[in-house]
Amino acid sequence: xxxxxxxxxxxxxxxxxxxxxxxxxxxxxxxxxxxxxxxxxxxxxxxxxxxxxxxxxxxxxxxxxxxxxxxxxxxxxxxxxxxxxxxxxxxxxxxxxxxxxxxxxxxxxxxxxxxxxxxxxxxxxxxxxxxxxxxxxxxxxxxxx
Numbered sequence: 700x701x702x703x704x705x706x707x708x709x710x711x712x713x714x715x716x717x718x719x720x721x722x723x724x725x726x727x728x729x730x731x732x733x734x735x736x737x738x739x740x741x742x743x744x745x746x747x748x749x750x751x752x753x754x755x756x757x758x759x760x761x762x763x764x765x766x767x768x769x770x771x772x773x774x775x776x777x778x779x780x781x782x783x784x785x786x787x788x789x790x791x792x793x794x795x796x797x798x799x800x801x802x803x804x805x806x807x808x809x810x811x812x813x814x815x816x817x818x819x820x821x822x823x824x825x826x827x828x829x830x831x832x833x834x835x836x837x838x839x840x841x842x843x844x
Contacts, residue, residue, distance in 0.1 A: 732796050739793035740802035744810070746786035753779035 757776060763769040793803055 733800075733802070736793050736796050736800070736802035737806070739789050739796075740806045743786045743789040743793065743803050744806050746782050746789065750779055750782045750786065753782060 753775060757772065757779065760768075760772055760775070763772055790803055794801065
């Protein structure tokens with residue numbers, strides 16, 4: 700083997716090694732970015748859940764009777780708005796990582812699927828023969844049956 704063939708072989712091996720290394724770095728970056736997206740999506744999902752909790756609590760307040768009641772109601776509404784703002788900010792950050800793929804959408808779809816499965820489990824529970832007849836009728840009446 701001549702020196703130029705040896706040099707070409709060494710360069711080919713070096714080029715292949717560099718290509719494999721670049722491929723590994725790119726895949727690692729994609730994996731890290733995807734993990735970051737899901738972390739941000741989880742924060743956004745939690746913030747949306749908290750905002751819904753605030754909305755539920757605000758809906759339980761009686762109409763304000765004086766300025767103090769009105770200030771308390773405004774304080775709660777502002778807290779809700781701040782949490783929604785956090786959710787929006789996190790959504791924007793998550794979208795900046797990969798605009799083509801949304802982890803937030805994936806988490807929301809998973810949440811819907813879990814809700815559907817939970818509803819199915821509850822329906823199966825209604826068919827449980829160990830429940831008393833009154834409990835079954837009560838549950839069916841509450842479900843609109």
